[in-house]
Amino acid sequence: MTSMKIAVAGAGGRMGKMLIEAIAKAPDAELTGALGVAGSPKIGTEAAAFLGQSGSVAIVADLATGLAGARCLIDFTRPEGTLKHLAYCAEHGIAMVIGTTGFDDAGKAAIRAAADKIAIVFAPNMSVGVNLTLKLLEMAAKALAEGYDIEIIEAHHRHKVDAPSGTALKMGEVIADALGRDLKECAVYGREGVTGERDPSTIGFATIRGGDIVGDHTVLFAGDGERIEISHKSSSRVTYAHGALRAARFLADKQTGLYDMQDVLALGR
CATH class of the missing domain: 3.40.50.720 (NAD(P)-binding Rossmann-like Domain)
Structure with a gap:
């Protein structure tokens, strides 16, 4: 060999x-x-x-x-x-x-x-599980294209220097592409003060930094009467x-x- x-x-x-x-x-x-x-x-x-x-x-x-x-x-x-x-x-x-x-x-x-x-x-994430998750997100976004608000929550260790994580951004890109949107135009990276009602066409990001968290990512599809969450958590x-x-x-x-x-x-x- x-x-x-x-x-x-x-x-x-x-x-x-x-x-x-x-x-x-x-x-x-x-x-x-x-x-x-x-x-x-x-x-x-x-x-x-x-x-x-x-x-x-x-x-x-x-x-x-x-x-x-x-x-x-x-x-x-x-x-x-x-x-x-x-x-x-x-x-x-x-x-x-x-x-x-x-x-x-x-x-x-x-x-x-x-x-x-x-x-x-x-690739922003080489994990086999994360990349399978990206495929699931593409499928979910197409099926939940109407009536669901989309939020991406990610958490990493205190030493990570960029935010949102590359994986979270890739998740946003996959979802936006599946919905026929441009992530640069529909992403919301922070909310503070009186923001008004949520624009249903946006994709929100929330970032957590602390401790020794290797990498957690959750995408929330929030509709009326139900929520679907697709998550991947790395322990090593x-x-x-x-x-x-x-x-x-x-x-x-x-x-x-x-x-x-x-x-x-x-x-x-």
């Missing part, structure tokens, strides 16, 4: 460690590189030391060194870092699995442009790591193109 040669960005962080552990346990994957931020105390340390492995790949800041043997980079970092990695990977033919959130329109455009040169899976980041590896496997025979987890899981459109 040929091993997937994978590098991990943000190797010293919580998600990076989850990815490294998942790669170490996968019979068809090999960690060939580990990237960190220049100046970090993690630079020069062994990426898999926390697993008790010695002689493992060292965490480096230099992209040429960290990506020298990789066929795919898995990146769950910050937009500015991911875009820097993207430019290098596009130039050197290295596929990417991008789970980073918080991109602006220019960042998303850069990812689309890079997909003309390399194969990319870009391991599900994101396993999904990212599944995405890397999907890219193994792809040369170019932009894909998401719906493609990886063959959930259709």
Whole structure:
């Protein structure tokens, strides 16, 4: 069996460690590189030391060194870092699995442009369960298109820097598309004071930040006399790591193109 040669960005962080552990346990994957931020105390340390492995790949800041043997980079970092990695990977033919959130329109455009040169899976959430939930939300939105108000509630740990979460926004996009709406025009991200009656065409978002919550998402369809709630709750980041590896496997025979987890899981459109 040929091993997937994978590098991990943000190797010293919580998600990076989850990815490294998942790669170490996968019979068809090999960690060939580990990237960190220049100046970090993690630079020069062994990426898999926390697993008790010695002689493992060292965490480096230099992209040429960290990506020298990789066929795919898995990146769950910050937009500015991911875009820097993207430019290098596009130039050197290295596929990417991008789970980073918080991109602006220019960042998303850069990812689309890079997909003309390399194969990319870009998804705000790599969880298999979350992506199945997105499919259920599409079905629910079409069935409940009239007479139901839609609210999206998400909760994450205190360290998360963007809001609403990328997953919540993706849920909103899926629902808006199913209803023939533009999320940019119908989203409401905060309510305060005298807001007036709720506009039935809007999709509301509520954000909670606190503690060590990995990630909870609930979409509420509130009608007269009943409420339908579709929820997904993450108890560990391991599900994101396993999904990212599944995405890397999907890219193994792809040369170019932009894909998401719906493609990886063959959930259709």
